Amino acid sequence: MKITAIEMLVCGAGWRPWSFVKIGTDEGLVGYGEVSEGRNLYGVMGCVRDLESVLLGRDPRPVELLNVDMQRIIRQSPGGVAQKAVAGIDCALWDIKAKALGVPVYEMLGGPTRGRLRLYWSHCGTSRAQFGDVIGTPPIRSLMDISALGKEVVKRGYTALKTNIVIPGVPAKVHMPGFVGFYASRDVGIDTLDLNPSPRLLKQIEDLIGTFREAVGPEVDIALDLNLNFKTEGFKKVAKVIEPFRPMWMELDTYDPKALREIKESTSVPICSGENLYAPLGYRPYFDLYALDVAMIDVPWNGFTAAKKIADLADAYQINIAPHNYYSHLSTLMSAHLCAATANVRICEIDVDDVPWKSDLLTQPVEIKDGYLTVPTRPGWGADLNEKEIAKHPWSS
Ligand SMILES: [Mg+2]
Known part of the structure; x- marks a missing residue:
């Protein structure tokens, strides 16, 4: 079997692009890997093209070997956009290999370790506050709307949620000054750089998490994601404010x-981190210091090969992993396979509020019941991309 074509597929998923690598072979087998990157799309596309030279004409099945060869191309700019390109290709290669053998990807790595995977409802309130018009969800005008959302999460069977700093209002806002782009503050330029939480902002965070806690009751887990929006001092202040509400993690x-x-030493709130890190080498300094309780791993940005190695390294430090999955459901499947090939898993992220056609992007629907994802048993990732659906949603930025 030989690789005959490597192609990027991009679709406009409302407020951000979802992107994928498609690899074709001379035997007709096709593999898909998600590599969604909302802020550096064209950088990733360019790097995928740079990697073609080491892949075209080769057998796609020795995935480890092809990974090492790709690493030898990106050696002088490791991580970042370059690793994301490797990652999308790597995931498409795993899909082809598993399909060639007629097994799910996790089957090749000693799985399954689980038949279903606990999910948390991510960007809970965040997506509605900023993109409710695209998603078709109610507005977040007041804390009463936050309370209603918390109750909806429970009613729909989820046992955990994660939110960001959502500030209800007309319009609602999300405090995310560490980023520019989707989900982020529109404030750029002068007077926007210090990343200090004001007493007012701390009170808004306290109200938000307190309202969610009261709405969902004592048994549903709540997490707060602060991303890169403060410095060390600010993160410690926020941890102190949310501590009484017993979060699953900050x-x-x-x-x-x-x-x-x-x-981590300043608070009893468990700390989750790692979504922007790459490869075991990137995580090791954090593990050596036992600086986190839960290691977040991004499969579309690391690739399946690196993600599995990071998960195994975390296990050696008695740390559980949680996939970073705020993408399409191809990524949901790739993350499920990582968890199904791994013993040390905490929980998995999923965006419930999303573009209405999210499920149509796959040839087989993902199965979610009572806040748990059924681990697929079909070959490869368990579903292919529906390219006709992708074509309906061009990305134009
Ligand atoms: Mg995060």
Whole structure:
């Protein structure tokens, strides 16, 4: 079997692009991998093209070998956009190999370790606050709307949710000054850089998490994701404010392992981090310091090969993983396969509020019941991309 074509597929998923690598072979087998990157799409597309030279004409099945060869191309710019390109290709290669053998991907790695996977409802309130018109959801005008949303989460069977700093109003806002782009503050330029939480903002966070806690009751898990929106001092202040509501975790990202350790030591709130890190080498300094309780791993950005190695490294440090999955359901399946090939899993992310045609993007629907995803048993990832549906939603930015 030989690789004959490598192609990027992009669709406009409301407020961001979803992107995929498609690999074709001379035997007709096709593999898909998700590599959605909402802020550096064209960088990833360019890097995928750079990698073609080492892949075209080769057998797609020795995935580890092809990974090492791709690493030798990106060696002088590891991680980041370059690794995302490797990751999309890597996932498409795993899909082809599994289909060639007629087995699910996790079957090749000692799985399944589980038949179903607990999910948490991510961007709970965040998506409605900013993109309710695209999704078709009620507005977030007041804390009463937050309370109603919390109750909806429970009613729809979910046992956990994750939110961001959602500030109800007309219009509602999401405090995300660490980013520019979708989900983020529109404030750029002068007077926007210090990332300090004001007393008013801390009170708004307290009200938000307190309202969710009261709405969902004591047994449903709540997480708060702060991303890169504060510095160490600010993260510690937020942890203190949300501590009484017993969160599942406070999530944040920092490129300084010692800073993360300092935040973790300052609070009883469990700390989740890692979504922006790459490869075992990127995680090891954080693990060596025991700076986090839950390691978030992004499969579309690391690739399945690296993600599995990170999960196994985390296990050696008695740390559970949680896939970073705020993408299409191809990523949901790829994340499910990681969890089904892994013993140390905490829970998996999923965006429930999303574009109405999200499920139509796959040839087989994902099966979610009572807040749990059924691990697929079909070959490869368990579903292919529906390219006709992708074509209906062009990305134009
Ligand atoms: Mg996060």
